[in-house]
Amino acid sequence: MASRTINQPAVLPLPPPRERILAAARELFYRHGIRAVGVEAIAEAASTNKMTLYRHFGSKDELIAAYLTELAKEGDDIWDQLSQEHPGDPQAQIEGWVQYVERILTDCGERGCAIANAAVEMREFDHPARQIIDDYKMRKRNRLVALFREAGYAEPEQVADEVFLLFEGARISIQCCSSGPAVRVARMLRSLLAEHAPKAHTKSKMQKTSAKRS
Amino acid sequence: MASRTINQPAVLPLPPPRERILAAARELFYRHGIRAVGVEAIAEAASTNKMTLYRHFGSKDELIAAYLTELAKEGDDIWDQLSQEHPGDPQAQIEGWVQYVERILTDCGERGCAIANAAVEMREFDHPARQIIDDYKMRKRNRLVALFREAGYAEPEQVADEVFLLFEGARISIQCCSSGPAVRVARMLRSLLAEHAPKAHTKSKMQKTSAKRS
């Protein structure tokens, strides 16, 4: 509404092409798979064309890398959000994470983790995607360990690994049998965490968010 | 050594082309991914050619389906083998399965479950592969439930789901961080099973194969 001509129908300005391309790639890569989607289709879905795509991303592989980098960034942000919502309360952060897991497995479609899927599709060991994927999953696992350690769990690595694998298993198996074990993973996580929960004498707050069984 | 001419150098007869093609497809699909491998490469790896391939499999999709059917068959056979090795002893069958899991995750490469990988790659909901994949994973889950029920576990579905997801998670995450949590899944399984193991008054034999912690 600033310096625009008045009677112009205000075509609601599109985001810049790079963002549109990345958004389109995200949608198509996730829905159909990386190898199954051509750059032309991405450009078209982004309301632009191949040339513009190649001006922003030197190659399809670069676009894939950017796509995964974006996904990884958002995945990492979850943890910061959690520690921001429940500062100094690791137990509440854990519960928040379980809710996040629950939400992801019910709301999001049946395509699982886009990053893990990319790991399946991009198998060339020297592909730039590999590093992004491996680093992301490792960070995620380490974040879990740190969280459980902070919350005073007796064996944080063990619990983190188990929780990690349960979640990963849920996200892959929802692609095979959508109404299978995956939808019950949140319940599993809660009872598992309750079993291994730290005893009361730890430093965690233990106010309202003590682990609950269903 | 029957009616073959004596001085003929006995070129060690190859298996029939169909088997060779299926074996080559298996190797290449698993190693590089289904979409990443062309039919020509498969024919060549099978020491034959595209024409012969298309005489046995009407299309690449049919070959994929045959590939997955074979894998599913072998996966199903595991259970029969287990119940054959430990007839009437479900607890021993469970332990045998855990050893099988252990073996798969250490011996086999870092490519995870070929069937789950196929589920990631073949996303067209009407692809013949989908049915094979979904059915297989469901059978597997149900086998686990049956086994735990037979062994007298109090909540066989819960335990089976948890075990199922742990295994699936291990097989997918070994493709992301190969020396990560996946390699410790057997230990997890054993302690998990020990925790939920049926009390002594069940019908299971409980001789030598009582659950052991490490």
Added chain:
DNA sequence: ACGCTATGTTACTGACCGGTAACGCCCTCG
């Protein structure tokens, strides 16, 4: 020896893919 079937060989089609060249447009900034 015959004929049938399975296989090998070569060449081809049409479609699609990733990637590029060349040109023209429009907007903005100076």
Added chain:
DNA sequence: CGAGGGCGTTACCGGTCAGTAACATAGCGT
């Protein structure tokens, strides 16, 4: 106003893909 940069458009390249046609060959049973 002019210049330049971002963007759109079209056409194209070489390569690869799935799938097919036509023909040659080898093995086998009869």
